[in-house]
Amino acid sequence: MNHDFVGCVNYSDRTKNRYLALIRSILNIAAHEWQWLGNVPKITLYRKARRHVHRLMQNEAQKLIAALLGYLADMAIFKFGCRIQETKCAGFEVGANKPATKDSLDLS
Incomplete structure (x- = not known):
């Protein structure tokens, strides 16, 4: 999935990853448990920064x-x-x- 809509927000990648993970979780539940969606779009997270x-x-x-x-x-x-x-x-x-x-x- 394209991150253009998320990339324009001035937050850390960790914060963006949390929101993207939440969205991915909701979409997976909607598709697999509720059968609302036929397929789920792939949402990739930002790379974690090396400490x-x-x-x-x-x-x-x-x-x-x-x-x-x-x-x-x-x-x-x-x-x-x-x-x-x-x-x-x-x-x-x-x-x-x-x-x-x-x-x-x-x-x-």
């Missing part, structure tokens, strides 16, 4: 760990040291392929 991952530098990691409570600081140090996946821990990264370790961070 930017901000990688922390070592000085930023030190500030973060200093501001965290004890158990959260330990979790962040663990994350920095072993570089496990974002979803497996708290979601912190250290930039320049140089993992921050407990020894490399000045926690005094």
